[in-house]
Amino acid sequence: MNQEVSLAEAAENPEVTPGENLLEIDDLRTHFFSKAGVVRAVDGVSYAVRSGETLGVVGESGCGKSVTALSILRLVANPPGRIVGGAIRLEGANLLDLSESEMETIRGNEISMIFQEPMTSLNPLMTVGRQISEAIALHQRLGPREAMEKAIEMLRRVSIPEPQRRAHAYPHQLSGGMRQRVMIAMALSCNPKVLIADEPTTALDVTIQAQILELMRELQEDFGTAIMLITHDMGVVAENADRVVVMYAGRKVEEASAKTLFENPGHPYTRGLLGSIPKLDVAARIDTHRHRLNEIKGIVPSLSHLPAGCTFAPRCEFATEACRTAYPPLIEHRPGHTIACWHADRLLAEAS
């Protein structure tokens, strides 16, 4: 624990060497308390976002990837949700120790977030220019005119044509892709250290998705922002992430560099996911009637009634008695490649 480093000290030394842990999530537990029982949405998750990198966080619905992101910004609705354990450290300072007003200086300023559906996160009654300039005025203590100028500059940075004019548009007057650009402009307007992007392109068409992802890559180079890219789309991860965390049923099951993860996945769930997606180049050349996708049997377990042992065991083709008895520890099998599976050694050896 690094709690002696206060937030003020961290702010005085904003220079972080590339590759250093900027945001650390340490044994985070976020549970939801319902009449039907405790839902362990995030159950002991640890990972770090390093400066200047893009960390991909992948998994299917209900794996806890979005709840982790909301926990970082302390945006989990309480009740029913509550962070019941762990720490979230931004440059060493634990965000869970901050007061709500201190947290407000973090959100949007140090850590920003963009969501899947920009329409639900933009105010429909306010022009986009005013929404962005409000955030700038609040966090950077600028006057309304200067803030608006900066907002227009940000709209230009995210390649919105005619930014002067578009600043006066309301969200409904913009297309889905333009709205997501506005969200990105707003998120980056205060030059945050970390940008959390939760399924930022899932609601967009594929040609627009390509535009938005390219924009995010360009802006990352210009601003040096660390990006946490949450997505269900393995293709988006492969093309954008430096490192990848794979989540299943509220836990991290694998972490590796993107190259390693796609070339030599270690966890049976990761392997299953990769096998179950049709790949364009393969799909185009195979005989339509002879090629079955490698499906993962069964469904994701209920987070309030998790099976004993490894939560993936009921769906896993490699599961043995050991898997059904105890949850496997996360072990670093190779440098930077962590896997929670009793059979990881064997699976890695077989693959290589």
Place this chain on the structure above:
Amino acid sequence: MSASPEAAANGSNGVAPPLVEVRGLKKHFPIVKGLFGRTVGTVYAVDGVSFHIDPGETLGLVGESGCGKSTAGRTLLKLLEPTGGRILLNGKDITGHDAEQMLPYRRRMQMIYQDPYASLNPRMSAGEIVGEPLIIHRIAAGDERRDRVAALFERVGLRPEHMASYPHEFSGGQRQRIGIARALALSPELVVGDEPVSALDVSIQAQIINLLMDLQDELKLSYLFVAHDLAVVEHLSHRVAVMYLGRIVELTDKTSLFEMPLHPYSEALLAAVPIPKASARSRKRVILKGDVPSPINPPSGCHFHTRCLYAMARCRQEVPELREVVPGHFASCHLHDGGVKFPLGELVA
């Protein structure tokens, strides 16, 4: 040479007739405003689309939101009245048929919907949902109906014990299986799937894709598979039609589409699909500028000219016809007027 692009596109030179065929299909929606329902504009959702589907074949219909692919699927089934063009089932024109005349044809053409949460009646048990078509078409009653429904449940991978359960008791993947069982109840020849796997998680998506392919093999079904995910479409389909703003811009077998896209939009669409491989990051590609224009006032000439990297002056005025550029490979692009151009980029390089 063939007389019309439709006839050529359907390649029906005296061989086995296609199961279903549409010629110049149009579906326009009037935009009405005010108290007296004044028509103030028109949405050209489907604007002259021609294709055919052979028995046992899957035709993929791919494109981005608003391109008219779902409307094309629905109009083909006459769930929407076509504005123009013809629909032929086994060579018989059903375009003008009213609801009553359609009844015997409905059994042969069924639909699977995208959202397994919205497309099942929450007040009916799963067994009632799957058995309902058998009642409407007076096919089976009593124990016979029960047995048939149970067999359908098993066929799509559901347990017959769950016939009495209600939709909310099932997961998304299981609900999609119920929707598939309902579509199969009448032993159709054609099934139109409107984004049937896009609401599902990837591990479940693979289960449903495999099921659809098994069912096709077993029951010799024809599919019109409407989807935005090009990788899924390529995996399931034999041939693929690419739509842009109400028109088919390219139509060919799936391998040719991938290896030799002849329309600039198909080329860009292929380039935009993220590939889940370690090598994907260094991929060089074309990124389209701008948004899809509105189908209310589509651009003149070739609808794609506003975003096209290779647009020429004539593209703004002349609508390119869907022509057979290479045998079996149709594209609507002026680039190929003087003979096939591939790769397309040669022109601007």
